[in-house]
Amino acid sequence: MKKPGRLLGSVSAAAFAILASSPALASGTLAGSTITNTVTVNYQVGSVAQTATSASNSFKVDRKVNVTVAETGSATTQVSPGQTAAVTTFTVTNLSNAALDFALVAAQQSGGTAAHSGTDNFDVTNVKIYVDTNNNGSYDPGTDLEVSYLDEVAADASKTVFVVADIPLSLSTGSVAGVTLTATGREGGTAGSQGAALVETTGADSANTVDTVFADGAGSSDSARDAAYSAKDDYTVLAAALTIVKSSKVISDPLNGTTNPKAIPGATIEYCISVANAAGGAGASNVAISDPLPVTVTYDSGYGIFLNGTVTSGVCNADGAAGGSYSSGTVSGTLSSVAAGATKTMRFRAVIN
Structure with a gap:
C-alpha cells in the first residue's frame, strides 16, 4: 500500500x-x-x-512490463522448394508503461502441429530477423535492418518484424516448417545498445522508487508473467510434381510406307516426350527438355520440333507449335509452363540409320 x-x-x-x-x-x-x-x-x-x-x-x-507478439495475417506463408528469403511477418507491441528494448529469437518447431494446422516436418535454413526499417509493412532486402533486438520501443508503440529463411530444395507439396518468434523485454538502457535483463521487484511497494511488475500473458511457447511473449507462423510448400514419359512410334519405312510400317533401317520414328504435373501442387514454368539422340538415328530436320502439345488417353496428339532446336546431336525445347493437373509434350522425328 x-x-x-x-x-x-x-x-x-x-x-x-x-x-x-x-x-x-x-x-x-x-x-x-x-x-x-x-x-x-x-x-x-x-x-x-x-x-x-x-x-x-x-x-x-511503477513499471508494468507487458508485450505481445502477433503473426501478421492469418494464413501460412506459401513457398516453393529451393526458394530463398521466404518471409513470415510479426508485430511486436510494447504494452508496458515505459520504453523498453526487446530481445528477439526465432526458433524452429520440431514436429507437432504448426500455426496453421499442418504438421511440422522440415526445417528452414539461414534464418534471420529483420525490422521494418521504412515502416511500409513489407520486407525490403537491402533496406530493412537485420537485428537481434528492438531498440527503445516506446510505450504503446509497435514494430513490424520479419523472420526470413531459405527453403530446402527437395520438398513435396504440403511440407510444413513452423517458426516461433519470441520478444523478451529488456531495460531501455542507452539507445543503440541492448539493455540488461529485467528483474521483477519482490517485497513491499515503495512510494518513492519505481518497482517493476511483469504483466504479460502466456504466448505460444512461454509462460505468463515472464517479461516475454511468443507467437507462431509457418511455411507451407507448394511444389510441382512432374512425371516424364518418352514414347515412340514408327511413322513409315522404306518398304511398307505408312501401312503397318516397321522399325527397320531407313524408317522414320516419331518421338514424344510428355511432361505431366500432378494435381494439387504448383505450376511448373520454363520446363527445359534436353534429349540427346543415339548415334543409330538421325534427326529429321525436315519435320522439325513441336512444343506444348497435348495428350489424349495417354497418347500424344499431333499438335503443338513449332520451336525448339537441334545441336550437336541433342534435341532441345522449352515448355512455357505446365499447370498443376496438366500435361504438355515435345515431339520430333528421326530416321533409323
Missing part, C-alpha cells in the same frame, strides 16, 4: 478524475511519473470558519 500523508493524505477521486482527462493509453500512466494529490479540510469553531488544513501525498508510478 502507498504511504499516506498526514491527516487525510489518500489519493482522492478528484485527482483521478483529472488524470482521466488525459489521453488514454493501453499502457497507462508512464512509469516514473509522480502522482500527487492534496486534500483540504474546512471546519468551523463556534460558527466561525477556521483556517483550512490540508495534506498532500505523492508516489511514483
Whole structure:
C-alpha cells in the first residue's frame, strides 16, 4: 500500500478524475511519473470558519512490463522448394508503461502441429530477423535492418518484424516448417545498445522508487508473467510434381510406307516426350527438355520440333507449335509452363540409320 500523508493524505477521486482527462493509453500512466494529490479540510469553531488544513501525498508510478507478439495475417506463408528469403511477418507491441528494448529469437518447431494446422516436418535454413526499417509493412532486402533486438520501443508503440529463411530444395507439396518468434523485454538502457535483463521487484511497494511488475500473458511457447511473449507462423510448400514419359512410334519405312510400317533401317520414328504435373501442387514454368539422340538415328530436320502439345488417353496428339532446336546431336525445347493437373509434350522425328 502507498504511504499516506498526514491527516487525510489518500489519493482522492478528484485527482483521478483529472488524470482521466488525459489521453488514454493501453499502457497507462508512464512509469516514473509522480502522482500527487492534496486534500483540504474546512471546519468551523463556534460558527466561525477556521483556517483550512490540508495534506498532500505523492508516489511514483511503477513499471508494468507487458508485450505481445502477433503473426501478421492469418494464413501460412506459401513457398516453393529451393526458394530463398521466404518471409513470415510479426508485430511486436510494447504494452508496458515505459520504453523498453526487446530481445528477439526465432526458433524452429520440431514436429507437432504448426500455426496453421499442418504438421511440422522440415526445417528452414539461414534464418534471420529483420525490422521494418521504412515502416511500409513489407520486407525490403537491402533496406530493412537485420537485428537481434528492438531498440527503445516506446510505450504503446509497435514494430513490424520479419523472420526470413531459405527453403530446402527437395520438398513435396504440403511440407510444413513452423517458426516461433519470441520478444523478451529488456531495460531501455542507452539507445543503440541492448539493455540488461529485467528483474521483477519482490517485497513491499515503495512510494518513492519505481518497482517493476511483469504483466504479460502466456504466448505460444512461454509462460505468463515472464517479461516475454511468443507467437507462431509457418511455411507451407507448394511444389510441382512432374512425371516424364518418352514414347515412340514408327511413322513409315522404306518398304511398307505408312501401312503397318516397321522399325527397320531407313524408317522414320516419331518421338514424344510428355511432361505431366500432378494435381494439387504448383505450376511448373520454363520446363527445359534436353534429349540427346543415339548415334543409330538421325534427326529429321525436315519435320522439325513441336512444343506444348497435348495428350489424349495417354497418347500424344499431333499438335503443338513449332520451336525448339537441334545441336550437336541433342534435341532441345522449352515448355512455357505446365499447370498443376496438366500435361504438355515435345515431339520430333528421326530416321533409323
